[in-house]
Amino acid sequence: MNKKLYPRLFFSLMALLVVSGCTARIDHRGKLPDPEQIAKIKPGVQDKEEVLRLIGSPSTIAVFDENTWVYNYKVTESVSFFTPQETAQKLYLIRFDAQGKVREVREEDGHGHDIVPVRRVTPNPGDDRTFLQSIFGNFGKKSKKIIDEEKQKDD
Template sequence: MFKIAPLPLRRLLLTATAVALLAGCAERVDVRGNLPDIEQVVEIEPGVSTREDVVRILGTPSTLSSFKDRTWYYIGQRQEQVAFFRPDITDRSVLMITFDERGIVQETRLNTIEDGRSIDLVGRETPTEGRELTFLQQIFGNLGRFPGATGE
């Protein structure tokens, strides 16, 4: 038979177990992308600031516009998660900075999570030609088809 630990040792073990369990419930905060501070954004003056000024203040953009490289986007989000629960997005923003032909800031616009819209995805699938292969047909279907197999 085993012996029951003395009272101070039991309290220590119970406390250590409780601390370990509560540590697993700590909140985790993830920041992804580039979330510029509002103090940095107000430093950018339309009609005055240049591309070099924007890079110095905010860093390189997350992405560039596909059309003539005249709009820069700074995209980021912050999410919090407690234990194993689904993450909660607390902040999401897209800062758009448009430049004129000379590289001077023309306009800045900030879209936040409140400006977003939910989009329903379409569940249809596009049919494709061909035949369905089983797992084994996929694995063994190419045996002997490689050029080096017959000494060519």
């Protein structure tokens, strides 16, 4: 083989490796029930057991309402070190009444209302002291235990 061919072959292989490292990785998360099975669920007819048989267990059950089942499915695409981008999301909400019968079946695209956290802060004791005050503030102070022991010795 020609000696000039080796560096070209080496750099070609390295370029191929670098380019292949930039291919997108697609992640599928959650569980998407079959839409035909979802269509079989009618409010007031099926109960939780029948829903489990039809479409399986939910992705999650609402934290504060055990009668709300969520079936969530999300597809994300990520390229190398960039932030993953959501390419698809689907959400089925199934709500049950107090007797366990289906009350509502709702399909959403998963892009509901954004939840904005409250920005209020609970003050902590000692937050009004500066950094230096918190470091040097205890010099010269005696603990309550030492003061009580000294009083007992004096008595």
